[in-house]
């Protein structure tokens with residue numbers, strides 16, 4: 441029995457997978473079980489932010505594994521203290537709760553927002569506005585938060601208390617931002633929804649109205665955060681700091697992690713016994729996270745991400761089949777004129793290039809550390825496929 445047959449015999453079939461068994465990797469490339477090399481323009485799924493098995497990152501993670509791999513949250517670890525300090529400084533936040541995934545980070549943000557409001561205003565101010573076409577995770581509550589009907593099936597009853605507003609529709613926002621609302625949750629660039637950045641006007645209005653009404657803004661930066669867009673947070677492009685920001689995907693370079701960051705106003709809302717996670721703040725994850733933050737906040741790093749992003753965009757727009765390019769920094773959506781995105785991703789795999797999709801677009805989330813020469817090689821493959 442080969443690996444894929446063995447895999448499918450026991451692993452629940454919840455994903456549509458491509459026929460590639462990833463065995464190892466280095467830099468931008470991974471190597472399949474068959475020995476074939478692939479340039480990975482998805483960096484896992486925005487997770488391997490420093491590429492595969494970056495030396496410094498791997499050394500930090502391995503050293504941590506050999507020192508202490510886990511302890512309960514009844515005790516302290518230095519690595520979590522150091523990581524929390526670095527992360528809060530880099531992101532400009534006062535406090536952080538660590539979980540293990542994006543959905544968990546968002547669950548924490550939702551609990552925090554509801555408790556913030558409950559503490560100040562009591563019951564019945566629990567609604568959270570999320571945007572149509574958003575994606576916030578796969579737990580029951582984050583599915584409720586997700587503003588796409590396709591996710592609201594089978595698993596009834598869902599968590600109550602989420603209200604959807606159309607992205608960039610200020611009138612819709614105003615109509616629904618009543619005194620039952622405790623938070624507005626948004627992705628500055630909708631990722632799974634098709635790599636679509638919000639409009640500055642809309643974001644400005646959200647922040648202004650929320651400030652006036654003491655409604656918290658939660659930025660889901662699970663995909664956009666930690667340098668992905670060429671700023672440490674995507675919010676930096678918009679000139680706003682959300683009260684709460686969630687991070688996950690690229691935060692620890694490929695080890696499971698989630699973080700919910702809170703600003704001054706709501707830094708102390710979650711008190712003893714109100715939230716927890718067995719693995720949250722795991723030392724291995726924190727060691728990986730430290731290595732990522734060190735790199736991303738290093739001299740010239742974010743500038744180089746912005747430069748490479750411009751280069752990718754320019755090169756893509758030279759391809760006739762490319763209709764338009766969306767997104768921010770190295771979070772890129774490609775709208776095609778005639779070809780089907782999923783077909784292109786399949787073709788690319790056959791040609792040694794890993795791509796992602798987002799709705800009807802081809803999506804790129806290359807490792808932030810990608811070298812120009814690897815970018816050129818990958819883009820050449822993509823160009824060939826698109827011009828076939």
Ligand SMILES: *Cc1c(COP(=O)(O)O)cnc(C)c1O
Pocket residue numbers: 540541542543544546575576577578627631632660661662663688689
């Ligand atoms: C991926 C993603 C999530 C969910 O993260 P998980 O780690 O899969 O739970 C939530 N929000 C956004 C914006 C994402 O891109």
